[in-house]
Amino acid sequence: MAPDLDAIDRKILAALQRDSRLTMQALADQVGLSVSPCHRRVKLLEERGVITGYIATVDQRSVGLPVSVFISIKLARQKEEDLKRFARAISGWHEVLECYLMTGNRDYLLRVVAADLAAYEIFLKTKLTRLDGIASIESSFALAQVKYSTALPV
Known part of the structure; x- marks a missing residue:
């Protein structure tokens, strides 16, 4: 993975991959941040193309x-x-x-x-x-x- 991802970024990615419908508050709580810095990190991950979208997986x-x-x-x-x-x-x-x-x-x-x-x-x-x-x-x-x-x- 990209070396410029820190431990918090990785926690954010892991949490969103488990459940992309988390509220920003719930995500912030899981990764140990307050809402504003967590939101900024998520937006930065999206802008950098690390997070490419949010989907629902469907059982075929x-x-x-x-x-x-x-x-x-x-x-x-x-x-x-x-x-x-x-x-x-x-x-x-x-x-x-x-x-x-x-x-x-x-x-x-x-x-x-x-x-x-x-x-x-x-x-x-x-x-x-x-x-x-x-x-x-x-x-x-x-x-x-x-x-x-x-x-x-x-």
Whole structure:
């Protein structure tokens, strides 16, 4: 982590990652500050881009998307224009929750959610396989989620 974060900043980040709905008073109490200095630190963390936003995490099963698929993609070519074209294409697909440019045998690793196998097949046939420049697609279905966290170790 950035070396210019002190112990109080780290406490603030840890507390907000546990519960971003804390009032400023509750946050200040947890980190041992009064409200004004705590508020200033939070604003500074936001301005510096350390805190990038506040969200609600949603259980994917409760919204009818219980299937997680990890997809390895190999492109036919790894030229910058091909990488950018792929990234642009998938950036608007709501089924893709995460996408990483990788080293090794595959170029990209995607995490996709779907309602069921049929919904994934539709995604595969109507979106992914229609992209130009893909040499291979390998899908792996998650059987169970052993650990999930959005909190970074601070």
